[in-house]
Amino acid sequence: DQQVKQNSPSLSVQEGRISILNCDYTNSMFDYFLWYKKYPAEGPTFLISISSIKDKNEDGRFTVFLNKSAKHLSLHIVPSQPGDSAVYFCAASAQGGSEKLVFGKGTKLTVNP
Amino acid sequence: KAGVTQTPRYLIKTRGQQVTLSCSPISGHRSVSWYQQTPGQGLQFLFEYFSETQRNKGNFPGRFSGRQFSNSRSEMNVSTLELGDSALYLCASSLSPRGGLETQYFGPGTRLLVL
Numbered sequence: 001d002q003q004v005k006q007n008s009p010s011l012s013v014q015e016g017r018i019s020i021l022n023c024d025y026t027n028s029m030f031d032y033f034l035w036y037k038k039y040p041a042e043g044p045t046f047l048i049s050i051s052s053i054k055d056k057n058e059d060g061r062f063t064v065f066l067n068k069s070a071k072h073l074s075l076h077i078v079p080s081q082p083g084d085s086a087v088y089f090c091a092a093s094a095q096g097g098s099e100k101l102v103f104g105k106g107t108k109l110t111v112n113p
Numbered sequence: 114k115a116g117v118t119q120t121p122r123y124l125i126k127t128r129g130q131q132v133t134l135s136c137s138p139i140s141g142h143r144s145v146s147w148y149q150q151t152p153g154q155g156l157q158f159l160f161e162y163f164s165e166t167q168r169n170k171g172n173f174p175g176r177f178s179g180r181q182f183s184n185s186r187s188e189m190n191v192s193t194l195e196l197g198d199s200a201l202y203l204c205a206s207s208l209s210p211r212g213g214l215e216t217q218y219f220g221p222g223t224r225l226l227v228l
Contacts, residue, residue: 006155036219041221042221043117043203043205043218043219043220043221043222044156044203044219045218045219046217046218089155089156091156099169100146100158100161100169100171101146101158101217102158103148103155103156103157103158104155105153105154105155106155106156
């Protein structure tokens with residue numbers, strides 16, 4: 001049973017436009033969420049996180065939105081750049097982040113020049 | 114500061130064999146977690162070690178095991194390999210289990226191919 005779902009395996013956007021990556025979760029015990037970016041032949045790198053006490057967290061071009069009632073979060077990248085092309089993983093944890101991470105299957109983002 | 118290193122980077126084995134993968138965490142990090150990444154299942158948590166003790170375990174069969182040494186280096190072992198074990202195995206280290214997931218750093222992974 002997939003507790004964290006990224007229903008779009010891939011997404012293609014034009015440089016300068018907004019990229020929106022979506023993630024849904026089923027476990028109501030999750031209270032900490034993270035986004036990771038992964039380039040080929042490298043391990044995932046942490047991008048941005050959000051606690052369930054917030055509904056938005058912003059870091060430069062990256063913003064994560066959390067809708068607890070819908071059990072949905074999204075990552076917005078504005079403006080998108082070709083270097084953002086990578087696989088993006090959504091991950092969730094319970095107990096304020098002290099429990100194991102549960103990852104989605106990832107969304108491959110391609111930003112076209 | 115050197116990052117998380119994993120050896121070997123690539124490995125080819127045949128069904129029924131066993132394999133041992135190694136992970137050296139960032140200096141000072143005492144928590145090591147292992148993940149399996151496959152195209153069909155994404156990233157799945159295998160286990161976490163802290164101070165030589167397994168702290169958490171994912172839903173994998175007993176063929177998957179691990180350990181952590183006093184210098185925080187960790188190994189994972191897969192016995193009686195199956196074709197489905199072909200995957201990228203990622204190791205991640207952090208200062209401690211409660212050190213904040215943002216400070217968990219991943220290694221480049223070991224690509225295992227089972228023939």
